[in-house]
Amino acid sequence: MRPAFTRLALASLTLLACNNNPEKATKDAPVVAGKTDAPEIKAPPPADSKSAAPPPSAETKTAGDPATTPPADTKGDAAAATAGETPPPAAATAGETPPPPVADPAAAAEANKKLLDEAKAKKTSDARAKKALEEAEKGGATVRELAEAANARGEALFDDPERAAAFFTWAKDKDTTYPEPVFNLAKQSANAGEVAPTVELLKEVSKRGGKKLLKQVGFDPTFEVVKDDSEVQKLIK
Template identity: 45%
Template sequence: MQRLPAASLVVLLTSLLAAAPACKGDRANDNATGDKPDSPAAEAGEGAPTAEAGAAEAGAAEAGAAEAGEAEAGAAEAGAEAGEAAAETSTGGTGAEDTTGAAEAGATETGEADPAQALLESVKTLDTEDDAAKKALGDAVAAGASKLDAAKIANERGEALLTKGESERAEVFFVWASEAHKLYAEPVFNLAKLDAYAGDLEAAKEHLVELEKRGNKKLMKKVGVDPAFTPLLDDADVRKIYEVQ
């Protein structure tokens, strides 16, 4: 074997010593660039951001739920205020006082007595003097009462007086009623009875003819059965009246 000169050995050893640190550096670089499998610590390091992101998302979800709850509560409060506003509007905006006032105003208007009706009521009572009663009948018509209503009241007063035996007083109101309404037959029938009872058959017959003109068949038939007209039942004209079909 050939021996190397001493100088060559020195150069070779120097080269080997210089190469040894470089190999160690390459291994360190491999570890730094991740050529070797990741260690558990490295994986844990990578998982930490994910956990932090999940926590952030959970916090955001809780915040969103809280905001949604506040929004629902606000909507409920707004609905309650709207309901109160609607209730106030339905009561006129100022509550029961306005409604009560309107009701009182209506009661005042409808509570006023009808002057025409009051006059007619005064005619009904026999405590009212005849002259005052006749005037009240005219005033009632002037105040708006219908002539038929006034005629009926006058006839009722006449019948009440006749029941008391006051035939002369009764006649006044029968006449007034018959003239107030030309189709109202009741007072004409009563006048015919008064004449028949008084023995004035011609006057009674005249009133019966007027009764026929007014066309109240019920009263015309009644002539044939009322004792007051017995003296006139054989009269051809009167028979025609009470035999009406």
């Protein structure tokens, strides 16, 4: 048996050799009695990169994998497709009443003419004549057409001063630029011998541009009571 000192020296040398060259030291190191060298541990061989990898599980599939792409939202696509569509016309809405047909202008004018002729006729009652004038106005007759019809009816009723005056006044108020009904009222006033009212009515005729009507005052015996009035003289010049 080697002395303890010798074994210690050998162990020191072996340790030094392992530090400098572990592989050589392992081969050259003497076997120390009572000790068993540890078996050499070999690293496992590297994995073969060509070997088949296990299929990915459902949890590890990526979002870009075509197999894992979620189904398209058909409802959303339909809504997007219809978003730019033009809505149906309002007239197509169920239960909506279609607009009334446009009246024929010629037919409307003919209907108004019949109403105005009815109002002019002496045989037509005063109540019906006023109603016919109202219907013609609703049918689109102009204020001048209405005033002319009422004035014509007043002239037809001239022998009945009260009834005639009602339609002269109606025509005067309906069209404030129409001089004829005012002149007829002046005639009625002159026939009644009313000087002041006649003069005022003749002034109104002048304001409405009835110069041709005023010329009749100079030779119409109806205005004998006012033709020498200074104001009337100014009007008829």
